[in-house]
Amino acid sequence: MKKPTTDVLYQEESSYKDMLLRKTWRMRISETVLFVLGMMILAQILPTNNTTFKVLAFAIAIAVVGLSPFLYKSMLRPMYKLTKTHLIISMSGKETSYPLSEVEQVIEGRHFYRLSGKKESLMVSRQFLSHLNERLFYYKKGNKRR
Incomplete structure (x- = not known):
């Protein structure tokens, strides 16, 4: 209607900040799943006690959480x-x-x-x-x- x-x-x-702070549960779960998949792939490539592994794990977390609002905004275009x-x-x-x-x-x-x-x-x-x-x-x- x-x-x-x-x-x-x-x-x-919706702005970037609104999408970052006020995500739906579905979005939060998809980010968590994406992070876990990234960590599993990273764990297969590098040993977990390696400094490079720790830096890349942190980079994956920032990428998933920080870049996902841009993806949501471009796909969903919430108004x-x-x-x-x-x-x-x-x-x-x-x-x-x-x-x-x-x-x-x-x-x-x-x-x-x-x-x-x-x-x-x-x-x-x-x-x-x-x-x-x-x-x-x-x-x-x-x-x-x-």
């Missing part, structure tokens, strides 16, 4: 839009709209939200999260008066 761009109150594309009634998330060109009635914060002050019953991590800035929390407050307050 697409909303007209005139309804968009706030829009944000978040907030309207008066919906949170719209675009990932890999696929746009999903969540009514604010189905959005609730799971942990206060964090980036985890329950979207249509599923716990999700929003890879957005604190500024976007504050706009979302404010919009949720007004939305729920307006529904209580009715």
